[in-house]
Amino acid sequence: MTHSTCVTLEGVSYHLPNGNSLFSHLDLHLDQRRTGLIGRNGAGKSVLARLIAGDITPSTGRCLRHGTVHYLAQTISQEPGRTVTDLAGVRSVICALERIERGSSEQADFDCVGERWNLRQQLLDQLSQHQLTHITLQTPVTALSGGEAMRVALMGAFLSNADLLILDEPTNHQDHDNRLALHEQLKEWPNGLLVISHDRDLLEHMERIVELSSLGLTSYGGGYSFYAQAHARHQQAAQQQLQSVRHERKREERSLREQRERLERRQARGHKQASDTNQAKILLDRQKERSQTSSGKLLRQQDIAREALSARVREVASLVETQNTIFVYPPEPRHNTSLKVAELIDARLPQGDSSLRTVNLTLTRGQRIALLGANGCGKSTLLKLLAGQIPAESGHVQTYVQAAYLDQHLSVLSAEHSVFEQLRSLNRRLDESELRTRLAQLGLCADRINLPCSQLSGGERLKGAMACVLYAQQPTQLLLLDEPANHLDLPSIHALETMLNAYTGTFVVTSHDERLLAAIGITHRLQASPSGWLSTAVHPSEHNRSSL
Known part of the structure; x- marks a missing residue:
């Protein structure tokens, strides 16, 4: 089967302002096949996407485009004054339509509209189909949640009818149902598609995977499972x-x-x-x-x-990738630990859906709980309540062990101090060489553990936070994780899975990544539902599902 080419890269290189080469001599043909682009954070995936879209030019080589390209960045701009029409990329067309409706006969307005006379109604229909009727075309972007902003931006991307659509981490901030809806939309997209993602379920729907590494670009046919086996x-x-x-x-x-x-x-x-x-x-x-x-x-x-x-x-x-094997030291025996870890009796959350405001929950030693539900249902609020960061409006809340809350920004780490400094302050019993060894065996390089955490990558900061949990002199017995895999590359996600599998305490994790949940041996699911929070035990056979 032949595919018409949308973009061709010939010998493309890109040099950073300091003169270092980000990537060099890349050749690639992008056609109508659904293509997933993967690679470690910092490899240059987003820069390559901008280059393909024409936002920037290569240092050497050339990029040939055959048709229109629409690029949706992973970071949504929330500058004051921007509205939904800006976010969807349709403001110029909507404004031209409004001028024509007021009697404009300017040729520039008609050229801007082209054949898109129904664009305004199409966008309103999309908002309705995605249960976003509370959003209008004039709604400020600053009034939208992260998930809502991404969904509106995706609507504009699909309405663009571009010959090549480039989506950079489109499932970030998206809950399970919206991820499934995106999968279906991508299946029906008729033109060229390039998706940059670490979402393994999304990558499974691709027709080929292209990996960007220090070796250049390597193309693999099939979805993520095929890539993982071939790689x-x-x-x-x-x-x-x-x-x-x-x-x-x-x-x-x-x-x-x-x-x-x-x-x-x-x-x-x-x-x-x-x-x-x-x-x-x-x-x-x-x-x-x-x-x-x-x-x-x-x-x-x-x-x-x-x-x-x-x-x-x-x-x-040079053909062999450096594999940082993760090793986690077993915890020291704990004495007089409580079988009951935390207890909530008629605890009233300060915010969230009315049916989910009251929580009754008992956590016991060794439980691994997946906290599930749509964005905005109160998952993060419940984690903060368990962590003692916010009080309940009413009812009983009791935590019997030491807890640690790792939010999406890993605020538990001080941005100004290094991982080593912070771990050293938590454990004075082990000598410095032992702590350095343990950090190294988590995959943290010696030249990185002394840098301020603000200079570390997301994966490095996550490993540092987990080190503070695992190797503190008084180890955390209740770990609360809020979307820990967000913005992590695939090697970092695998490292997270290894560390959580080695953790012997109780943890509660919110995540929309089913492969992650399957890989870390979840014992219970606490699901938000119209009738409240429902807890179900996970059958042991589900633990055997692997995260490729």
């Missing part, structure tokens, strides 16, 4: 090839060493024979010179051979 096979093959060339280098170096030793033995015998036969000094000097020339030539040849072997090893090693 694992490629890495295994690269590891085997690396072992093979290293073995070859070792064998060749041994051969070169033996060759040199044979030459040295021959030279030694020659010198002895010449000395025993009392040859003239001039003859001895000539023989010595010839021997040194021969030896020097051999050494140069061997140096060239060694460099060629080392270059081959470096070339193959």
Whole structure:
């Protein structure tokens, strides 16, 4: 099956203002296939998207566009004065329609509208279909929640009818139902599509995955599961090839060493024979010179051979990704810990849906609870209540153990202080070298743990926060996590899963990522419903579902 090309990249490179190269020599054809773009945070995915959209130009190479491109960034601008029409990208068309309705005959207005005479009604219909009838075209962007703003921006993206639609992390801030609705919309999108995402369920719906790494762009057919399997096979093959060339280098170096030793033995015998036969000094000097020339030539040849072997090893090693294996130390035995962790009896939340304001809940040791529900139903409020950050309006709230609340911004960490400083303040019993070792085994590099947390990536900050939970002198026994995977790349999500699986306390987590929940062994689901909060136990067989 052939696909018409929307965008072609030829030898594209992009250099940062400091002169460093973000990526180089990228070649890519984007057509009508649904394509997922993945890569570590900082690899340059969003920059590449802006380059494809024409917002910025490449440092070298060229980007050829065949048709229109609509780019939806992951960060929604909330500048004062912007309205829903700005967010949806239709303000100029709506304003032109209004001028025409008032009697304008300007050709520029008709050119702006083109064939989009029903655009205003289409947007209103979209708002109605998404249960956003409280939003008008004049509603300020600042009045919208993060989820509402993204949904409105997505409406404008779909109404653009662009030849290539680029969506950067479109499921951020979206609840489960809205994620499913987006999946269906993307299935029906008839034109080219490029989705930048770490959402594995969304990536599963793609027809191919393209990975941006230090090696450039690598394309894999199929969705995320196909990518994960193919990527694992490629890495295994690269590891085997690396072992093979290293073995070859070792064998060749041994051969070169033996060759040199044979030459040295021959030279030694020659010198002895010449000395025993009392040859003239001039003859001895000539023989010595010839021997040194021969030896020097051999050494140069061997140096060239060694460099060629080392270059081959470096070339193959570049194909092997650096894998930071996460190791979590088992917790020390706890004494006199309470079986009952927290208790809420007729606790009245200060905000949320009326049917969900009253909560009755008992948490016990070792429970792993997924707190589920639509955005705005009160999940974060309930976590803050359990953490003691806000009081209940009425009823009984009691927490029997030490709790830690990790919100979406990881506010538990001080932005001005380093991870090491903060962990050291929480644990004076372990010496500094032991704490550094433990941070390293969580995948935190030695040159990063002494930086202010404000300079760390989202994944690094999450690991730092988890280190403070896991390795405090008084370990947290109740961990409360609010959308912990938001803005994390795939390696960081896998690290989070590893750390939560090693955690032996009780935790409550809000997340719309079903693969994450399946991977961390959830024991109970606390679901928001029209009749209140409903708790159900998770069957053990569900723990076997893997997060690819």
